[in-house]
Amino acid sequence: MKNETPDCRTCSVRDVTPFEHCNRDQVLEVQFAKSCNFYKKGQFIFSENSLPIGLFCISSGHLKLVKYGSGGKEQILRIAKPGDFVGFRSLITRRRYNASAIAVSDAAVCLLPRKDFQHLLNTNHEFSAEIMQRVCELAEKTENKLTDIAYKPARGRIADALLLLSNADTELCQKDIQLSREELAGFTGTVKETAIRILSEFKRNNLIAIKKRKIEILDIGGLEQMSNQFD
Amino acid sequence: MKNETPDCRTCSVRDVTPFEHCNRDQVLEVQFAKSCNFYKKGQFIFSENSLPIGLFCISSGHLKLVKYGSGGKEQILRIAKPGDFVGFRSLITRRRYNASAIAVSDAAVCLLPRKDFQHLLNTNHEFSAEIMQRVCELAEKTENKLTDIAYKPARGRIADALLLLSNADTELCQKDIQLSREELAGFTGTVKETAIRILSEFKRNNLIAIKKRKIEILDIGGLEQMSNQFD
DNA sequence: CGGCTGATTGAGCTATGTCAAGGGCAGTGG
DNA sequence: CCACTGCCCTTGACATAGCTCAATCAGCCG
Helix, strand or coil: CCCCCCCCCCCCCCHCCCHHHHCHHHHHHHHCCCCCEEEEECEEEEECCCCCCCCEEEECCCEEEECCCCCCCCCEEECCCCEEEEECCHHHHCCCCEEEEECCCCCCEEEEEEHHHHHHHHCCCHHHHHHHHHHHHHHHHHHHHHHHHCCCHHHHHHHHHHHHHHHCCCCCCCCCCCCCCCHHHHHHHCCCCCCCHHHHHHHHHCCCCECEEEECCCCCCHHHHHHHHHC | CCCCCCCCCCCCCHHHHHHHHHHHHHHHHHHHHHHHEECCCCCCCEECCCCEEEEEEEEEECEEEECCHHHHHEEEEEEEEECECCCCCCCHHHHCCCEEEECCCCCEEEEHHHHHHHHHHHCCCHHHHHHHHHHHHHHHHHHHHHHHHCCHHHHHHHHHHHHHHHHCCCCCCCCCCCCCCCHHHHHHHHHHHHHHHHHHHHHHCEEEEEEEEEEEEHHHHHHHHHHHHHC
């Protein structure tokens, strides 16, 4: 990956962000208002309970959005991919960050300061409608995940996670987001050991293969069955 | 409760809804576009997977928003109170309802048709900003609840629920929303029997009293301690 | 080679779910 | 007014998924 600071005017992810609704002048404004940072795997982009400073737009790499639950266990709320916006919701609620954002791979992330974001929100209706739409979609996903964690057994949740993480975002992602076993556990609301045991079981049943810690999906249908056998 | 159809112009909950940002003419438009229905406890306002038809504004009573998880268990995502809007998010995402809304007490609910809602959203910036704010706040709450369900033990979640349901909305709610034990379980992501056992335990420890199935909180501090002892 | 980090496996425990049997209260109908 | 019925609530006994703790293993890097 080249460490070139992205330019909004030519940025390849712009088309999949709400910025697609910006006209030439607005893109220019964003380009000059924003700054860009490069994060190594594991670095924090922002932390739960600190004050929001602006909108983060992921140019490359992936972030995990996490909260820490009982016993300091890390709950991964979602994985954000290139083109996703993070950290702006707290600007709208005018509260501190509700979660932390951490790079799960090396990532380039641009920061549009609060005022510029809010200006756009107030003046560009298409943009704000797009933001609204995304917030709503995300809220639905979170509700679905909540219900799964509440009542679906871990086996099904792990199967879901594997399917989601592998095929989800074929457009911009390199296919496999490399999460550690512990992260996979945090993503599915369980603990490392349980996640590992279930993976081993999937391997025994030829649903997946594991090469050098990396998980490869062999039987999508089988995993889907795993996911649904508890409905 | 009188079964009088509410009039937006004089409706007592208007001030706590996003309609507060509507001018006199807009309120009038809403008043003439809307219809009102009265629901008995247990009746559906709308159902998961059906097509959204408009914005529901709760005039009186409470609704539960539920999804059905593995084994048909009912997960209560949240309780909506007078002044809350429900069912509009699916208009924005242009999908089917992600959850069902059911009256937990007798309720009066007004329906503003899709087009009128969208017109307001497009033309009244303050209104749409208020909607955005609420969606974002709700999303945060859902994320918090997700993390709790994932890693906080049932005891803590029940304590949280009791605190939330009792004091939450002192403004407009009569203090106690009467949920059945099964509903309390659905709200906290557990099953009826577990909820009951934990309640009995709380009673033994004088954290709560139970009179005729109704739960009365005796020791707020004690419950808060229950909630936090697992961090 | 030694030390490190993450993955894996085992053994045991516990919280929580399941199944089954009362118990109490409210409403209904005689 | 009382018996009947049905709906919750409650409790007990039991099963088990998933958590904890601890030991070992497999790459990887200096």
